Amino acid sequence: MSMVTEILISTLLVISGVFGLIGSFGLLKLRDAMQRLHAPTKATTIGVGAALIASALNTWLIAGQVTWHEVMVSVFLFITAPLSALYLAKSHIATTVDRSKIPPTATKAPWAELRRVPKG
Numbered sequence: 001m002s003m004v005t006e007i008l009i010s011t012l013l014v015i016s017g018v019f020g021l022i023g024s025f026g027l028l029k030l031r032d033a034m035q036r037l038h039a040p041t042k043a044t045t046i047g048v049g050a051a052l053i054a055s056a057l058n059t060w061l062i063a064g065q066v067t068w069h070e071v072m073v074s075v076f077l078f079i080t081a082p083l084s085a086l087y088l089a090k091s092h093i094a095t096t097v098d099r100s101k102i103p104p105t106a107t108k109a110p111w112a113e114l115r116r117v118p119k120g
Contacts (some may be wrong), residue, residue, distance in 0.1 A: 003060055005059055012054035019047030033092050041085040 018066025056070040105111060 001015045005057070009054045009058055012057070016047045016050035016054065019043045023047065034089060037085055037088055037092075041081050045077060045081045048093065049074060056063075056077075 020043065023043030025039040026043065027036055030036045032037055052070040052074050056067070058071075059067050060063065102111060
């Protein structure tokens, strides 16, 4: 493997570690649950994405073959991270927002996040 390839893969791994560290630090230091939600989802998506690209490049350049493991993990990550963040934010809004301070919608229906769902 050439020196340029090793530097590229090492750079991707350092980027991955930096973004993972930023996400972890944000998760610990941000005050509100909504603020804490964005730090790990955005930062770790980029961090894990960089690590997966580095792994795919390493496998392709050393073994000479393309593996689907990295592609499948990337697809799963990029689909589930935004969806889990969305549902965590919706549950936070539904449990903590004061309904009397919310402006009315332009229709007769209430805001979708604040609609009461009957139990049962």
